[in-house]
Amino acid sequence: MSNMNILIVDDDKTNLSLFSHMLGQVPQTRIDTCADARQALDWCQEHAPDLILLDYMMPGMDGLDFLSRFRAMPGQEMTPVIMITADMGLQVRHTALQMSANDFLSKPVNRVELLARVKNMLAMRRSQLAMSQKIDTLSEQVDQQVRHSDTLALDSVDLLARAAGYRDPETGEHLTRMANYARIIAARMGLDSQQQELLLNAAPMHDIGKMGIPDHILLKPGRLDEEELKVMRMHARIGADILVASPSPLLQTASQIALTHHEKWDGSGYPNGLKGEQIPLYGRIVAVADVFDALTSSRPYKPGWSLERASQYLREQSGAHFDPRCVEAFFAGWEEVLEIFNRYQEGK
CATH class of the missing domain: 1.10.3210.10 (Hypothetical protein af1432)
Structure with missing residues (x-):
């Protein structure tokens, strides 16, 4: 099984170091960090994240703005996103859910809770990828059947034309x-x-x-x-x-x-x-x-x-x-x- 790519987006470099250290215990993962939300979007254009840990309160572009732009990228509609915030207000949570955040963690982050949530999201992501691969395989099989049917139809046309020619x-x-x-x-x-x-x-x-x-x-x-x-x-x-x-x-x-x-x-x-x-x-x-x-x-x-x-x-x-x-x-x-x-x- 290939490694899962985790991206951590937080303007606090101490948090980036702390979360990276905690997640180092999760097997078969690769961890990347970014302290600037705009740079993180650029990273996502070039790479394929399997999970994003996203801070809500960031200068310039906050977590909700990042999430909106990230979801608009092709192929990123279903990538799991865990939002991390010290603001526990219902309005923030409701807005984040409407914008398809998958889970929340509250600051200060508990290590056990972080690991459990991350493992759950990665398991969901693996299921998504497996299902996507299965769909691609089925789609290719259908395409092959269609091509085979088209070939048979063309063969039928040729045979009928030959028969009529007599x-x-x-x-x-x-x-x-x-x-x-x-x-x-x-x-x-x-x-x-x-x-x-x-x-x-x-x-x-x-x-x-x-x-x-x-x-x-x-x-x-x-x-x-x-x-x-x-x-x-x-x-x-x-x-x-x-x-x-x-x-x-x-x-x-x-x-x-x-x-x-x-x-x-x-x-x-x-x-x-x-x-x-x-x-x-x-x-x-x-x-x-x-x-x-x-x-x-x-x-x-x-x-x-x-x-x-x-x-x-x-x-x-x-x-x-x-x-x-x-x-x-x-x-x-x-x-x-x-x-x-x-x-x-x-x-x-």
Whole structure:
């Protein structure tokens, strides 16, 4: 067990010497003294006291003023403080208690009483430190579990994306580009780095529900008829249902995106006909990113649009299909969009 640091603060140097001598009998302690309360505060900034013996009547800064400033220091809310005073008035005691003094000793100090009070306070301090260490250990274990859960969620996303890739003609490059476009929009809209990362990892699951669409519809090279469109549009709800059962924040976000990325700002989208800000923000962001990449991507049944034509379409559909703020954010990050577009091309 490491030594406990005791600080004695008293403007009377005779008292400092006397208290130090008495406390020399307490094992596993290190004793420091200070005759000036302001200097004692400076000492506390550089060291970690486990117990303070504090004189009440001192010139310049008295014990109550010291105690108030000491408690305001980070990490010193619970450090035991024994106040030593010749003033036994109730007002002094009540004020000291309100300011979280832990115990009192009256002058002249009795050696037996001093040793008993100090040992009790040190025992309390050791319990505090042991509990704090246990809490830190538990917190680290929880953090490890969270990190492990996040890793499992990311692994699940990767596995689902791989499984979907065997049925959906969309390429892995499409998913990468689309997710990065979504991150760019989120950043330009002021979302923090954690939200951007969450969106980047969840967005590739937007069309996972296509796993539940029959091949003759999913892989049809030509235009779908009305009945086939009804079936195809079911992929939004299927995807949400696949992902929603997981407690993972990542998969919950992916479920929300799967359900809402085909909703439109003017309320004409599907599956629920949501309008404006009824559509969750992540769904609105992914709608812009997904459509832009779908337009500019070549498929067996269509050539890719030029960047200019696709950009013009986004601007024309701002306020109709798309949230105008998302479109504005997309073009605010245009240089980054071009970098992603050029980096992740099929066949590269």
